[in-house]
Amino acid sequence: MVALKKTLIAAAVAAVAAFFGYAFLKIQRLSLASREMPVKHLKCRYLPNIEYGAEDITILKDGLAFLSTGLHDYLELPSFSNEPGKMYVLDLLHPKPTPVELQIKGGLDLSSFNPHGISVYTNEADDSIYLFVVNHPQQKSQVEIFRFVGEDTLVHLKTVAHPLLFSVNDIVAVGPEHFYATNDRCFSYTLPLMITLILSMPWCNVVYYSPEEVREAAGGIQSGNGINISPDKRYIYVSDILDHEVDVFERLDGERLVYIKSVPVGTLCDNVEVDHMTGDVWLGCHPDATKLSKFDPKDPPGSEIIKIKNIVSDQPVVTLEYGDDGHELMGSTVAAPYEGKLLIGTIFHKALYCDLK
Ligand SMILES: [Ca+2]
Ligand SMILES: [Ca+2]
């Protein structure tokens, strides 16, 4: 009897050890731990005024860029300022572009403003510009809709919160109050979340929101991060960050998304920007996520920018456009191109203005 009990205990201990061993190796694999840092440099300078990250950046056709800065206390990511986040605007047509803080008018609580993914919608009928911003006050997820009224002012129009929008990373606006959003976690509770991560269950989704309906628009994603749209508005791109690929969906009538394919990128890509002119997809990526979560200034997380040409074709071309071991730039999340220039933002570090020519 005693021998049987000992055998059972030993078997249980071995099973637990095997599970933790498997989980450890799995997380190492998901996070691309110990991967050699890609190196490719461009002619860049740091953008003034950006010291605590510009997680997301997007650029209008006329060269006006919007930046969300100061993301903090989000998941287990490092942050070095607990100050409220801010929005900036920057004119790329200016010979020396400098970010200018946007003044926010309206009823939004600015003391808990914690901006993350952003997207712009331009109403072609009257050229009005709407800025959509994922906000995490008190660790929650909601989407703020602003109207950009020129110069340096945003007017807050509306806060969108919904149970389906529980861990929103990024959005892409398709109307003045209409958007697709990614959830980067499949569950809000730790245990099922860990299990889905370790078993690589693709249970995260894209949610469609309009004032009339809110629903899951696509599933089958391990962890949805950046989301964006093709210049002809026909395709939606989602970075499945933990699956190291970009998913392509076709957008059909009635705002239905149909999965087309996934393009492997070999790295952990965060936000997605699309070149207005060429349709090329630009991705801000994390070469090694363990370095990001551990954060050791002596062995910093690097930065990696990937471009995908002809993403919808049978032969997409994936190229490294910028790579750094973290001594120039840590934790790149977004790369926004504009006529030979490139803006690169990060989670908690600085932002770069680079020359692509
Ligand atoms: Ca975005
Ligand atoms: Ca996937």
Ligand SMILES: [Ca+2]
């Ligand atoms: Ca993101």
